[in-house]
Amino acid sequence: MPLATSLPGAFPAALAEEVPFGTSYVRDLARNMASKPFEAPEEKLPDGIKDLDYDQYRSIRFLPERALWRSEKLPFEIQFFHRGFFYKNKVDFYEVSGGRAAPIRYRRDDFAFGDKIGPVPDVDLGFAGFRIHAPINRADYHDEVCVFLGASYFRAVAKGETYGLSARGLAIDTGEAKGEEFPFFKAFWLEKPASGATSIVVHALLDSKSATASYRFTIRPGASTVFDVEMTLYPRVELQHAGLAPTTSMFFFGPNDRQNVDDFRPAVHDSDGLAIFNGKGEQLWRPLNNPRDLQAGTFNDLNPRGFGLMQREKNFFAYEDIESRFERRPSLWVEPIGDWGEGSVVLFEIPTKEEIHDNIAAFWRPKAAIPAKSENNYTYRLHWGPDAPKPNSLARFTRTGVGTRGEGSKLFVLELAGDRLKEVDPDRVKGAVSADKSEISNVVTQPNPETGGWRLSFQCIVKNAPIELRAVLMQGDQPISEVWIYRWAP
Template structure:
């Protein structure tokens, strides 16, 4: 079992007690009044009490499932929520087991009333695993939402909420790739990471002509509770409007907002150690940042030999995301994984987020089955205990950033070793801003914090209808922080390329 099998396998499944001490925890079949303030109140109550571990108890046949046995547990598509009502969204449920033992309670909200979605063993087929008793109340492991994306008469899988606070989505013509999370705590810290869990969901019943669906989620972990509201709009780009209210039990020194995780195994800037028929393997190739100072940054990802953490200080960021810019099959040559069809994920803060850093965590991996890349916004200073911290942002799952930029973009980073202390960097840049320029008017500006930059050359690249910038880095003092940009006089022609070189 590996990451690719898990992601591919779960997507291939045919349309297949630790709840807060509140009326919702006790309700079996009764409807309860509901509005968004209910979830916030539950989160406040959780944060004011000692943490209770999730209910992960299962009947013995289900308690120790392996990947193959779990994959055989299939939800009956005829039992999908709202299927018989012919609404624009349908919901199907994951059983508990394998990596997803924690009980998740799910409610349907209709007309201001919330009613539990009942668990019924008969809604699932179990393969060779003995099914639970017909009267068992096991809750769910998670759920996925289907909606017409590619064809008006077919309900494609749109997004999945499954495992801790992870969720992922696709847009028209895309396949699953990277994931988002509700919140990270201590990611990349030496003391280990905490994984908050979405422990309950409220699904608002859409109207027959709805173009969006609303999901509420209650988050909990040892250090923090939270309330989330997702407004999900599918399309050429699938958009999640996210309203998050965070209630720490303790001061959170390293909380990650709008977090996302991805995989980078190798690419032109960081080739594989072993021979591979594919020229690149990654779900995301770079971190893009539109910072509060008006700069646009591009940081190619790498698979480092040792853990790398990069922090990009900012105030009131305009957006950041893990991006898959290369969209040609020839760049990957993988008929199975189709990396050129993986979505980019862009986080757009709504309102001012103050001071902090966009953090990038790159973890070494020797296999492509691991998500080894994480990025998120970390506020300056802790999120104080007993407080309410509100953040609103928009997640864009799609081919690119939500707003086009007039600046040219770096499309490829190549690195070659010429000698022990000499590295050749070759950067390709494309964009309308570069067309028709006099080569004598364009210059590459390259800086480094250590070592020496030599032989900076910028020239048109007729094969890409863009430009190529190359230079040599002479140093024996890694790691090195590099910056590069194309200029015409004092005018920026391109975004800013930033890179950490480590041999």
């Protein structure tokens, strides 16, 4: 049914009642909205709710027994977030069943407010976001699997993991001097799963001053939790600095970057590196930093095969934090489906003095600006889990250690692991290391009996920083590891 017939009028008033829902429904909404001026989201809240502080907001709890579909004992359940604190935008929700979409109404009695909040009026305040629960760790219990809350942010976990980094629907003008624009999810449509279903489908409508977009997420929890994402983007204006499949994380410090750190823990981070599998078939590994000044890295490519922010270090003793459990944080791998053309994987590293801030961002930026009034389709797969899908058997860099070795000199110690290293001829293994604006010396490669892998170390004479470094482990003239790339700056 055409949009003009099924939904006369403007969003969201026209969606107040049950309506037919088809595969193009949300896409038609996004296209229709993009042809009209942007309208700011509704943020009005009654007294007693509009000015909540952090502790007050955290005291609001959705009652699990009121979860959507719990009474029907379906494999997925939905719980909702109340509006308030940072999350004032009103987000609309609909249940899709039998080819029709019906509104999901806010009910005050679905929440417990604790003793830190005064009386809450019994009116329809709407929701701020939602989370999906499913039996991911135990067959008899619905664990929290993913959450959509705030702007276009969402995050997920796999079996045995705790929350860490986030994804976003769209990034606009990240790192630009004029400031970043934050698109937001305006509404969601939740498809009611069948009994015994192993996946759930969520549709989303995104809006911002510069663009609208529709999304279809097919979410499959498990040992790795996978999102199949179908996105259609409608720019209101030309998008010169769009970021597709954006990811956001935190890197405070690690063995490669402990400058001015006084902390009992050896490392604090949700992700320790950016991995790229480029269109040429190269595997790249870029360890993360907490720089003194904003750093931007651009990795040009044609039809990338994958990229993502990884948490490779999985040993508790690398962090020594029994509360945060950084070793249980997921990696997030972005797998483009189809050809994405020319562009670049962009990495931003932002200085931070606290671990509470997400200071890392990575995404795909098309080389050409995305024209205004155009329709653009992107399909990709998000893998949340302990590791990225392995494209081949090349050894991987698992740790980057950096220290001072005399005045004006740095020592780099790189650890590698992988089955490929068990088959090498030790007499033919060597490290190939290069750097700009610097001198490399004392390149040493040796097996590490404690890890079962190999160690590559070298010294770097610092002349002019920042320094771009590159290393790979070779057997004869053949690479047996991915390529380590690194930017060092004082």
